[in-house]
Amino acid sequence: MSAMVQAEDKAAGDSARKLRHVVIFKFKESAKAEDIEKVEKAFAALPKKIPVIQDYEWGTNNSPEMLDKGFTHCFLVTFASEDDRAEYLPHPEHQKFVSILRPHLEEAFVIDYWAQ
Incomplete structure (x- = not known):
């Protein structure tokens, strides 16, 4: 395989x-169900507000x-690049x-x- 083809394959x-x-x-023990739901909805709204979020x-x-x-709670956010994450x-x-x-979070x- 030529170096050019290898470079194209790597880029793809x-x-x-x-x-x-x-x-x-x-979440903190003091966090109420409505507090947690507010966090869930706020996180779910981010993909429409931040274009670098792919999924x-x-x-x-x-x-x-x-x-x-x-x-x-587990959240998975997908980016195309480290630059996108940095943004x-x-x-x-x-x-x-x-x-x-923050007011409801015990630990992240x-x-x-x-x-891969």
């Missing part, structure tokens, strides 16, 4: 890569393994979301990875 592969931003929340999904824990350590994190709409979340766990 890179464009198909997806940067996953996984955010998992443990978004979320759910609540239903694992029978009992290893959740009190974390209940997202300080974005004013993301910061508004954080201000809604975040991990980012390139999907």
Whole structure:
């Protein structure tokens, strides 16, 4: 395979890569159901407000393994690049979301990875 074809294959592969931003929340015991619902709705609204978000999904824990350590909510945000993630994190709409979340959050766990 020529170097040019290899470079084209690599470029095509890179464009198909997806940067996953996984955010998992443990809410304070004092957080009411309506507080948590407000957080869920605010997070779900971000893809319409921040164009660099390629995909978004979320759910609540239903694992029978009992290893959740009190974390209940998982959110998966997909970006095309690290530059897109860098735009997202300080974005004013993301910061508004954080201000809604913060009073109710006990702890967060975040991990980012390139999907294989």
